[in-house]
Amino acid sequence: MPDDETAAQRNALVDSLTEAAVGAARGAYRPYSGLGVGAAALAIGPDAGSPAGAADGRVRIVVGCNVENASYGLTLCAECSLVSDLHRTGGGRLLELVVVSHTGEPLAPCGRCRQLLHEHGGPGLVVHTARGAVRLGELLPDAFGPEDLR
Ligand code: THU
Numbered sequence: 001m002p003d004d005e006t007a008a009q010r011n012a013l014v015d016s017l018t019e020a021a022v023g024a025a026r027g028a029y030r031p032y033s034g035l036g037v038g039a040a041a042l043a044i045g046p047d048a049g050s051p052a053g054a055a056d057g058r059v060r061i062v063v064g065c066n067v068e069n070a071s072y073g074l075t076l077c078a079e080c081s082l083v084s085d086l087h088r089t090g091g092g093r094l095l096e097l098v099v100v101s102h103t104g105e106p107l108a109p110c111g112r113c114r115q116l117l118h119e120h121g122g123p124g125l126v127v128h129t130a131r132g133a134v135r136l137g138e139l140l141p142d143a144f145g146p147e148d149l150r
Pocket of ligand 1: 030033035037065066067068075076077078079108109110113
């Protein structure tokens with residue numbers, strides 16, 4: 001049945017993102033909190049003709065891990081590192097996201113990262129949380145964003 005196939009494909013995508021996120025968490029630099037965090041997202045783009053060219057129209061997985069700092073407040077969340085990977089690999093938009101601890105438990109993006117994710121995925125970004133798939137617009141309603149500066 002097509003519906004089953006779609007559900008199976010969605011589960012396979014979430015499994016792939018979770019595996020990539022757990023793998024990314026292995027790279028975490030976490031001497032202070034002890035919590036390793038891995039993030040993985042399905043990304044697309046940029047649009048054909050973008051100056052970043054190399055990744056035109058390409059769907060791919062981008063990843064990140066948290067990198068802590070002795071000053072604590074300068075710690076980079078896994079999502080920051082993931083956004084860096086998005087741009088390192090040509091730019092584009094985030095479509096679906098998984099964030100996990102180093103033990104594989106699903107984690108919700110912190111408040112600052114919700115804003116960061118809004119910039120690169122918008123309110124339609126699908127975030128796979130402990131309670132299932134939710135849109136970023138639900139986690140960060142009425143967001144301030146790039147359109148407010150136009
Ligand atoms: N952390 C993330 O990587 N992402 C989040 O969205 C929440 C918090 C990290 C930062 C820090 O290294 C550790 O988790 C504990 O706060």
